[in-house]
Ligand code: HPA
């Protein structure tokens with residue numbers, strides 16, 4: 001599938017990638033062995049005893065039908081597998097290695113700039129300090145810029161299934177790293193957790209000069225009202241981008257609102273086709289594109305899909321939306337317009 005010289009060669013900007021979403025079972029195992037830190041199977045409360053056992057449970061794609069939130073007995077749900085990786089990371093070197101893993105992949109796909117999500121609450125709650133995490137990221141970020149020609153910035157996400165109080169504490173801690181952090185996002189399990197719960201801390205972040213975005217996941221569990229809040233409500237006037245938000249394609253007034261506010265949407269097709277019908281997913285992506293809404297393509301959590309990075313995500317939309325090379329190029333240009341780097345930096349990037 002990667003034999004597409006045109007799409008491979010396009011200079012790329014990636015705006016929807018979770019650094020923790022690249023922690024494959026193998027990488028988890030590597031960190032856990034190195035730190036002599038067993039990984040707990042949340043289903044049994046026993047440590048995983050082999051890489052094979054970990055790989056098997058980590059395969060959140062099995063069964064292929066059904067929602068990612070309610071998997072079978074032997075396979076962990078997406079969030080169980082995802083957060084199960086965090087406890088294996090202990091040292092600055094681990095965070096450095098993790099980020100370098102991304103930057104090297106990115107360089108190989110012609111990614112020139114990335115705004116990378118990270119979930120600090122997931123790390124501090126298993127005992128890692130901000131400093132350990134950020135110093136590892138900082139060292140990798142510098143090396144990638146100098147040696148791989150991949151520039152980047154970080155987007156700190158609040159875990160929406162944690163409290164406002166915890167989000168606020170983590171926001172305060174993030175201020176020390178504002179030279180690295182360009183924006184604030186919202187992710188994790190959205191069920192029953194509207195963006196408005198975090199309005200106070202989003203308003204502070206906007207005042208302090210951060211850019212804002214929030215996840216609105218795709219499928220029947222996720223109300224249109226959450227998208228409406230992100231588009232119009234957060235911090236009084238709405239966020240700067242919407243992450244996912246594909247449900248909006250089924251609603252004329254919401255698509256009109258998103259278009260009139262010129263809100264960009266980050267779309268990650270491999271994340272949706274695991275639990276939504278293909279024709280609906282690609283029909284909706286095509287509809288947003290044809291309506292003139294600014295969408296860009298990201299990879300979300302490559303290690304939890306089928307090892308599908310931004311290149312594979314571009315290729316799958318090209319194929320199933322029937323996009324021409326010129327239209328794929330347009331998707332890449334949208335990412336330039338949507339990104340939060342300063343104007344001069346953008347011009348030097350591409
Ligand atoms: N949705 C919500 N939270 C997440 C995701 C996602 O796709 N990936 C990592 N955290």
Ligand code: ZN
Pocket residue numbers: 016018187215243300
């Ligand atoms: Zn995401």
